[in-house]
Amino acid sequence: KNQVEQSPQSLIILEGKNCTLQCNYTVSPFSNLRWYKQDTGRGPVSLTIMTFSENTKSNGRYTATLDADTKQSSLHITASQLSDSASYICVVSAAGGTSYGKLTFGQGTILTVHP
Amino acid sequence: EADIYQTPRYLVIGTGKKITLECSQTMGHDKMYWYQQDPGMELHLIHYSYGVNSTEKGDLSSESTVSRIRTEHFPLTLESARPSHTSQYLCASSESVGTQYFGPGTRLTVL
Numbered sequence: 001k002n003q004v005e006q007s008p009q010s011l012i013i014l015e016g017k018n019c020t021l022q023c024n025y026t027v028s029p030f031s032n033l034r035w036y037k038q039d040t041g042r043g044p045v046s047l048t049i050m051t052f053s054e055n056t057k058s059n060g061r062y063t064a065t066l067d068a069d070t071k072q073s074s075l076h077i078t079a080s081q082l083s084d085s086a087s088y089i090c091v092v093s094a095a096g097g098t099s100y101g102k103l104t105f106g107q108g109t110i111l112t113v114h115p
Numbered sequence: 116e117a118d119i120y121q122t123p124r125y126l127v128i129g130t131g132k133k134i135t136l137e138c139s140q141t142m143g144h145d146k147m148y149w150y151q152q153d154p155g156m157e158l159h160l161i162h163y164s165y166g167v168n169s170t171e172k173g174d175l176s177s178e179s180t181v182s183r184i185r186t187e188h189f190p191l192t193l194e195s196a197r198p199s200h201t202s203q204y205l206c207a208s209s210e211s212v213g214t215q216y217f218g219p220g221t222r223l224t225v226l
Contacts, residue, residue: 004157034214043119043205043217044158089157103215105157 002027004092004106012112017080021109023073023090031095035064035075038087038108047075047088080113087111118142121206121218128196129226136191136221138206147189148215150205151175158205164189196225 004025013019025033032051036044048057048064050073056065061078077084087108094102119140128134140147145166150158150173160173164183178200179193189208193200203222207215 036217041220041222043121043207043220045217046214049214103160105159107155107157110155 002092002094002102002104004090004104006088006090006106006109008109009107010110010112012114013080015080015082015113015115018076018078019080019111021075021077021088021090021111023075023106025071025073025090025092025104025106027071027092027094027104029095030068030071031093033064033066033073034091034093035062035073036089036091038089040086044089077111080111082113082115085111085113119206119208119216119218121204121221123221124219125222125224127224127226130195130197132196134193134196134223136204136206136223138189138191138218139187140189140208140216140218141187142208142210142216143186144208144210144216145186146209146211147183148207148209149173149179149181149189149191150207151177152203152205152220154203162191196223198225201225 007022034049035047038044050066063076066073087110089108090106092104122137147164149162152158159175161177162181164170203220205220206218209215
């Protein structure tokens with residue numbers, strides 16, 4: 001069964017600090033991995049997308065890494081801001097056959113940034 | 116910013132009522148999706164469409180139905196709402212199997 005596990009479930013940090021969120025997946029065959037940011041009461045917004053051949057991608061203060069061999073990804077947030085408080089969701093897309101394009105969502109990590 | 120809209124944003128309704136959640140996108144995307152998300156939980160796909168007159172059920176069984184008469188419009192209907200339908204409903208669209216763009220969601224409460 002395709003699964004995406006994220007850790008930690010929740011995280012509290014002070015404004016200006018860095019943090020790293022983890023994502024482990026068992027989706028196979030793998031197509032791509034996306035990180036989404038979901039503000040409370042809003043729909044998710046895409047931050048990064050990585051395919052099998054990419055091992056790092058940045059979007060401003062967000063840097064995602066991917067290790068396709070160990071099936072792990074991380075999202076690193078640098079110099080956190082209050083507006084970074086949100087749920088961060090790891091989403092893995094399957095490739096091939098009837099699973100093509102099928103998305104498996106993680107539960108998300110709830111990040112709270114305090115002043 | 117994605118051009119995908121959902122109405123209403125919040126809905127409180129009594130048991131047994133028929134409701135329709137609206138979703139529209141102006142990006143010309145062929146693919147559209149409906150997800151259900153309970154607080155603190157992951158999104159679950161309940162319906163998707165690959166184009167006009169195409170609708171399929173998703174991974175999570177749902178008593179709701181959908182229609183796709185126009186490319187830009189993908190409404191979801193519950194014929195008889197129940198408290199168990201209380202949840203957040205998110206609509207999304209995409210080109211091919213690319214990034215899905217999500218609407219703001221409808222938070223439904225059935226009393």
